Amino acid sequence: MIIVTGGAGFIGSNIVHALNARGITDILVVDDLTDGHKCLNLVGADFRDYLDKDSFLERIANGRDFGAVRAVFHEGACSTTTEWNGRFVMQVNYDYSKALLHWCLHRGVPFLYASSASVYGMGPGFSERREHEHPLNMYAFSKWQFDQYVRALPEPPASQVVGLRYFNVYGPREQHKGPMASVAYHFHHQLLRDGKVRLFGASDGYGPGEQRRDFIHVDDLVRAKLWIFDHPEVRGIFNLGTGHAQSFNEVARAVIGFHGRGEIEYIPFPDHLKGAYQSYTQADMSRLRSAGYDAAFMRVEEGVPRYLQWLQRP
Template sequence: MIIVTGGAGFIGSNIVHGLNARGIRDILVVDDLTDGRKCLNLSDADILDYLDKDDFLARIQAGERFGAVEAVFHEGACSSTTEWDGRFVMKVNYEYTKALLAWCVAARVPLIYASSASVYGMGPVFREAREFEQPLNMYAYSKFLFDCHLRPQLAGIGSQVVGLRYFNVYGPREQHKGSMASVAFHFHNQLAESGRVRLFGGSDGYGPGEQRRDFIHVDDIVAVNLWLLDSPQVSGIFNLGTGRAQSFNDVAHAATRWHRAQGREGGGIDYIAFPDHLKGRYQSFTEADMGALRAAGYDRPFMDVETGVPAYLDWLARHG
């Protein structure tokens, strides 16, 4: 059996579908379905069972083994970068992941978990080393602190443990995320509604819409997770982006080209004044240093925005 926490969420549900594509259906999904709309991410997936995240935590803290577990993909978290209830975030993200690590180590079960590129704060260097890490919000701090908790233990752990620092992920099954969904999703909706895209004006020395992020399609995220499932000798904390920063304008143009190819009118860009409350708190540039993951053996290419965005919008068109 394979356990996927956060398995009804964005990345978790895509991992479930990736496992299904391999013919794997012996999957235990762990999540919090207070927002029941997330069930739609699994309505076309095949799983063995579902457990609420609190019930799962109680059972692993009691030492329950769940039979033969091949691996745990831990994607569950409070992922809101605007959540400032520190007690809540640390309980859900940090303490929960510590308990899961202890359980996996005791049972010698591989653990592949979601860290975050937000641990780097404003950058400008995005490499897996303490001197480049300075989280700026509670979500980032909770992810950072668990990575720090793991680092001194890694050499002494006999089973696989991998942390993946996701950069700006976009793609299918993120519709439930609301304001936290990707800019590709928001641009698509803006174009459908008004034929125009809204972008921030210039900031931090970048021209209007020229702020740059490392945008990575969720299919590439799934491919790396499944490669790690096949590579139990690999442990460590790794960046997971494309290694190539692209501008918000690039994403907007890719979405606009797709809409025009469907025969839709419009496609202009409206630049709005950069918000005062984000000044000094906004990542105007991110770009993953992918040297560590490449050195570990992952050699497949990653989709650029020009490839990934239309593929995503094709999926949205098929799924409504």
């Protein structure tokens, strides 16, 4: 069996579908379906069982086994960067992750978990080194602190433990995320609704729409994660982006080019985001490349049209 927490969410559901493509259906999906819209991400997927996240935590806390578990993909988290209830965020993102990590270590089960590039804050460094880590909000802090906990394990664990710091992920099955969905998703719907896409104006020394992020298509992310699953000798904390920063203007032009119409409108940079906004991110991919991962990543000129084609499917 393979366990996928957050399995009805954006990245988790894409992992489930990718495992199905390999012929793997012995999967336990763990999630919180209070927002029932997330169930649509699993339409067409095959998995053995589903457990609510709290029921799952109770069972692992009581030492419950789930048979022969091949790996745990831990994607479940409170991913809302505007959530400032620190007690709640640490319970969901930190305490939960620790409990599941120790459950895996005790049984020798590979543990592949989602960290976040948000741990780097405003940068300017984006390599997996302590001096580059400056979280700016509770979400980032919870992810950073769990990375710190993993780094401080008393000895090299007998089983695989890997944390992946996701950069700006976009692609199928993110629609339930609302305001936290990717700019590609929002630009697409803005254009369909208003005939234009809205980008932030100049800020932090960048011209209008020239703020730059490392945008990675979820298919590329999942491909890399399954490669790590296939290589149990790979362990540690790694960035997972493309290694190339691209501007919001480039994303907007990819959306407009796909539709063959539309224009860009620049809006004033919001006051509440000043000093708390990543105007530039670019993953240093040298650690993952050195570990042996050599697949290419899609640039937004390829990845965005691929995504929009999926969004417009019947």
